[in-house]
Amino acid sequence: xTNIEEIGARARAAGRRMALMPTERKNAALEAIATAxxxxxxxxxxxxxxxxxVAAGRDAGLSPALIDRMTLTPQRLAAIxxxxxxxxxxxxxxxxxxxxTVLENGLRVHKRRVPLGVVGVIYEARPNVTVDVAALCxxxxxxxxxxxxxxxxxxxxxxxxxxxxAITQTGxxxxxxxxxxxxxxxxxxxxxxxxxYVDVIIPRGGAGLHRFCREKATIPVITxxxxxxxxxxxxxxxxxxxxxIVHNAKVQRPSVCNALDTLLVHRAVAAxxxxxxARDLLASNVELxxxxxxxxILRDAGFDTPQIVPAxxxxxxxxxxxxxxxxRVVSGLDxxxxxxxxFGDHSDAIITRDAATAEVFVQAVDSSAVFVNASTRxxxxxxxxxxxxxxxxxxxxxxxxxxxxxxxxSYKWVVEGDGHVRA
Amino acid sequence: xTNIEEIGARARAAGRRMALMPTERKNAALEAIATAxxxxxxxxxxxxxxxxxVAAGRDAGLSPALIDRMTLTPQRLAAIxxxxxxxxxxxxxxxxxxxxTVLENGLRVHKRRVPLGVVGVIYEARPNVTVDVAALCxxxxxxxxxxxxxxxxxxxxxxxxxxxxAITQTGxxxxxxxxxxxxxxxxxxxxxxxxxYVDVIIPRGGAGLHRFCREKATIPVITxxxxxxxxxxxxxxxxxxxxxIVHNAKVQRPSVCNALDTLLVHRAVAAxxxxxxARDLLASNVELxxxxxxxxILRDAGFDTPQIVPAxxxxxxxxxxxxxxxxRVVSGLDxxxxxxxxFGDHSDAIITRDAATAEVFVQAVDSSAVFVNASTRxxxxxxxxxxxxxxxxxxxxxxxxxxxxxxxxSYKWVVEGDGHVRA
Numbered sequence: 001x002t003n004i005e006e007i008g009a010r011a012r013a014a015g016r017r018m019a020l021m022p023t024e025r026k027n028a029a030l031e032a033i034a035t036a037x038x039x040x041x042x043x044x045x046x047x048x049x050x051x052x053x054v055a056a057g058r059d060a061g062l063s064p065a066l067i068d069r070m071t072l073t074p075q076r077l078a079a080i081x082x083x084x085x086x087x088x089x090x091x092x093x094x095x096x097x098x099x100x101t102v103l104e105n106g107l108r109v110h111k112r113r114v115p116l117g118v119v120g121v122i123y124e125a126r127p128n129v130t131v132d133v134a135a136l137c138x139x140x141x142x143x144x145x146x147x148x149x150x151x152x153x154x155x156x157x158x159x160x161x162x163x164x165x166a167i168t169q170t171g172x173x174x175x176x177x178x179x180x181x182x183x184x185x186x187x188x189x190x191x192x193x194x195x196x197y198v199d200v201i202i203p204r205g206g207a208g209l210h211r212f213c214r215e216k217a218t219i220p221v222i223t224x225x226x227x228x229x230x231x232x233x234x235x236x237x238x239x240x241x242x243x244x245i246v247h248n249a250k251v252q253r254p255s256v257c258n259a260l261d262t263l264l265v266h267r268a269v270a271a272x273x274x275x276x277x278a279r280d281l282l283a284s285n286v287e288l289x290x291x292x293x294x295x296x297i298l299r300d301a302g303f304d305t306p307q308i309v310p311a312x313x314x315x316x317x318x319x320x321x322x323x324x325x326x327x328r329v330v331s332g333l334d335x336x337x338x339x340x341x342x343f344g345d346h347s348d349a350i351i352t353r354d355a356a357t358a359e360v361f362v363q364a365v366d367s368s369a370v371f372v373n374a375s376t377r378x379x380x381x382x383x384x385x386x387x388x389x390x391x392x393x394x395x396x397x398x399x400x401x402x403x404x405x406x407x408x409x410s411y412k413w414v415v416e417g418d419g420h421v422r423a
Numbered sequence: 424x425t426n427i428e429e430i431g432a433r434a435r436a437a438g439r440r441m442a443l444m445p446t447e448r449k450n451a452a453l454e455a456i457a458t459a460x461x462x463x464x465x466x467x468x469x470x471x472x473x474x475x476x477v478a479a480g481r482d483a484g485l486s487p488a489l490i491d492r493m494t495l496t497p498q499r500l501a502a503i504x505x506x507x508x509x510x511x512x513x514x515x516x517x518x519x520x521x522x523x524t525v526l527e528n529g530l531r532v533h534k535r536r537v538p539l540g541v542v543g544v545i546y547e548a549r550p551n552v553t554v555d556v557a558a559l560c561x562x563x564x565x566x567x568x569x570x571x572x573x574x575x576x577x578x579x580x581x582x583x584x585x586x587x588x589a590i591t592q593t594g595x596x597x598x599x600x601x602x603x604x605x606x607x608x609x610x611x612x613x614x615x616x617x618x619x620y621v622d623v624i625i626p627r628g629g630a631g632l633h634r635f636c637r638e639k640a641t642i643p644v645i646t647x648x649x650x651x652x653x654x655x656x657x658x659x660x661x662x663x664x665x666x667x668i669v670h671n672a673k674v675q676r677p678s679v680c681n682a683l684d685t686l687l688v689h690r691a692v693a694a695x696x697x698x699x700x701a702r703d704l705l706a707s708n709v710e711l712x713x714x715x716x717x718x719x720i721l722r723d724a725g726f727d728t729p730q731i732v733p734a735x736x737x738x739x740x741x742x743x744x745x746x747x748x749x750x751r752v753v754s755g756l757d758x759x760x761x762x763x764x765x766f767g768d769h770s771d772a773i774i775t776r777d778a779a780t781a782e783v784f785v786q787a788v789d790s791s792a793v794f795v796n797a798s799t800r801x802x803x804x805x806x807x808x809x810x811x812x813x814x815x816x817x818x819x820x821x822x823x824x825x826x827x828x829x830x831x832x833s834y835k836w837v838v839e840g841d842g843h844v845r846a
Contacts, residue, residue: 016764020786095786103808107797114789116819195637199819214618214641220820221643241842248844341439362837363443363518366537374530374840383845384836385526396539396622396833397643398821410819413807414785417797419664421671422806 002182004190007145008197011118014175015143019115023092025171026139030088032166033131034081042162043077049158050127057125057151070125070152080131083388087135090387093406094141097414107420111411115141116199119408120191121390122213123204125149130159134177136390138167140408143176145198147191150183157181192217199410200398202391222403224393227346227368228261228319229376232336232361234352235268241351241373242273243280248375249349251284254323257392258347258379261319262326264336270294270329275301282307286323289315293329317343333357337364345394347376368394368401425605427613430568431620434541437598438566442538446515448594449562453511455589456554457504465585466500472581473550480548480574493548493575503554506811510558513810516829517564520837530843534834538564539622542831543614544813545636546627548572553582557600559813561590563831566599568621570614573606580604615640622833623821625814645826647816650769650791651684651742652799655759655784657775658691664774664796665696666703671798672772674707678744680815681770681802685739685749687759690716693752698724705730709746712738716752740766756780760787768817770799791817791824 018026036042050072057067093113100110119142123129130146137144148156160179168174180187192201195218202222203213213221231249233242249260265273274297278288282305289311290298298308315326316339330336340348341364349371350361358372369379381389381402388404399407441449459465473495480490516536523533542565546552553569560567571579583602591597603610615624618641625645626636636644654672656665672683688696697720701711705728712734713721721731738749739762753759763771764787772794773784781795792802804812804825811827822830 016789019789101808107801109807112785114819117789218637220818238842244842244844252845358839362535365835366439366442366540367835369836369838372837372839374838374843375845377845378530378838378840378843379836380845384532384838385524395643396537400833401836410823412788412790413792413802413824414795415792415797415801415807416781416795417801419661419667420797420801421667422675422798422800422803 002180002184002187004180004187004194007178007180008118008194010175011143011145011178012197014173015115015117017173018138018141018143018176019094019117021141021172023094026092026141027088028170029138029167029172030084030135032170033135033163034084034088036162036166037077037081037084037131043074046077046155046158046162047072047074049154050152053152053154062151066125066151070127070155072127072155076128080128084131084135087139087388090139090405092139093409098411105420106418108416110414112414113406113409113411116408116410118143118145118198120145120147120194120198120201120219121204122147122188122191122201122209123149125151127152127155127159129204130156130179131163132388133390134163136388136405136408138172138176140405142408145178145180145191147180147188153181153183189216192219195219204391220397222391222393222398223395224368224391225257226319227257227394228317228343229258229347230262230264230340230344231260231349231351231376232264232330232333232340233266233269233273234333234350234354234357235266236354236357237266237269237273237351238353238373239269239272239276243276245349245351245373245375246277247280247284249377250281250286250325251323252377255321257319258376259321260325260376262316262328262339262343264328264330264339265294266336267293267329267331271297271300274298274327275303278303278308281325284323286325288325288327290327291329294327297329333360337361340365340367346392347371347379349374349376368392425603425607425610427603427610427617430601430603431541431617433598434566434568434601435620437596438538438540440596441561441564441566441599442517442540444564444595446517449515449564450511451593452561452590452595453507453558455593456558456586457507457511459585459589460500460504460507460554466497469500469578469581469585470495470497472577473575476575476577485574489548489574493550493578495550495578499551503551507554507558510562510811513562513828515562516832521834528843529841531839533837535837536829536832536834539831539833541566541568541621543568543570543617543621543624543642544627545570545611545614545624545632546572548574550575550578550582552627553579553602554586555811556813557586559811559828559831561595561599563828565831566601568601568603568614570603570611576604576606612639615642618642627814643820645814645816645821646818647791647814648680649742650680650817651740651766652681652770653685653687653763653767654683654772654774654799655687655753655756655763656689656692656696657756657773657777657780658689659777659780660689660692660696660774661776661796662692662695662699666699668772668774668796668798669700670703670707672800673704673709673748674746675800677746680742681799682744683748683799684741684743685751685762685766687751687753687762688717689759690752690754693717694720694723697721697750698726701726701731704748707746709748711748711750713750714752717750720752756783760784763788763790769815770794770802772797772799791815
């Protein structure tokens, strides 16, 4: 039987050692993981465990898309190994000193970056997340407790054994990466209440998982990975930009959280913009759910296809995760801002040549990332220069937008005196 | 009947306006609050409401200390007004741009500091907190929902009316500061689940309140204001520093969270240190709970008083909030670090002239503030240069140690392109 309390205590002890681990040792550990992932004998064990998960998934009637996401191959392991090596090459945030100052009384004060401690990550049936999360947590000096989807229990266990073997060879504590490889869901609830040992919970999954974690956790939960994304085409938009940006945001990868959901178009340019956008998106099999004004413009322009349907109220404020786009014509910036204030918090963009309008938009839109003349798809740790990503936070506390190594740290105050006492 | 949902929605709307409020308007609002607090007519209403709370508290048999903390006077209102003006003079963190960079593809990226949004603060029977919190939240562009102790419901309501009147005169939304002035405790539980509208909960009170908030909240809770503080006297300590620092940390204000609880002394210097420390602290009426080794040293030195008692295991890892100190003799740095790792997380200090030992201590101790040759009492926003303080966080997420204006903000990513799409 899995004893969560014991896993927590071991993680806390390992975290304490990890916090003091030199960068070179952490990097060597990541290299050892990468090497093991492409080593035939090690890989064989992982692939065998994964094959059992996949077979069980097929028997259980899982969808082909899910089966594909679950499946590991030597090629996929090599890609995961390459990602692990990339994390090894990123700068180590731990120990960074900042906000240094000398107070009037002579006290020397600075903040020093430290690991969070123990990170709990709950994810779905994607075995690669096991290694991705382990690499980021180890490099940032944290211990991690992992809980993958019940469909991949054996894959996660095998990958964790591989990770533990690799990192102990370079002097890291095996308990720095632990997995809950018991599919009993009650264990997740226990994990969420382990505030004595766990510093943060990062759920990676749908809205249901996030809600469950917020409801049950006595530990801070990072909320993210979910959101309704908007592009507002301003009356001063460079029309040449509109089709490529909207296409990219909607079509390039519709199943992810930074994909476009709703297009807002200023009515002054709607007749110019919408036919071109529609032509492009229809050719990529996107279903358009247009409000009355947009529908009238498209019908006037001669569009007559079942791919264009009238939008319902429920088509706004919804994350489609599919080739569907809702379209609304707005009277101007204010109406666009009101709409985004109501539904947005993830990635929202304006297309405009007017710098003043862009600045108003940037100031007023309260989302994790605000874009001017660029695709919402850039809200991603790899794309924004973090080199990796453990989550995209849409909450305000701690970190917002893409989170990677620095976002897996906290800080402590260091105060040095010469016998100073408080007056 | 108080409708929490409505309070939340109004706070969210006010927060949206506050986020865009110019610094001068926010400062003018704080000046208006300060002016009202020292205006005779305004103050009279507050003092009358407070007098009813205080009378009810006396009837209910509240302790004189509590009654004193509850009581407002014209002098105390003037002090609160001065604190409010001090917050007005602090720099406005909102809008600050940082981490600016241009990516290889030409995207211009920066982070921009934004308010958290809506802050929920739950506190005890200290009416001054109403104004302190309001000032910090307004200056940092947030809206706040306040819930003071049931003993001061009328005082909080009167102060909130005063604040609302003052800030609306300068164009701020009245709903930026709202109070739950209904003593029904069920309302606190409802507030803790208002994640649609509230971005963070800051409890200011004892361990019970913090636990209650963590258990019930679906909103992130800042944990803090509680902690066991240690001073470790190293074998290389400058003995001249020991008595003044220990005295200051223990005696200056024993009822606060950064006061000393446990003294750890290297056995090589224990016989030199302990008698001097004991002489000083006994003179200030401190009770000493000494472990076996410390007790033997003190007895050998001729101490014979009921103020010195043998320490129980339960005297370590406990926050005394009183003139009590537990003392333990340790074999060296490692034992001190193990002790602090087990019990510390708030403020821990080393006294040593050895820079290398100090650095090991600073690195290894995982507390919100680590001190070298200085009193733990400096873990305070005012003392560490923040100019104010809303809480001292002992958690790792978001902010650690003293929190003031900057710690009441988040950030958003701003990404500016020229038609950029993701490859």
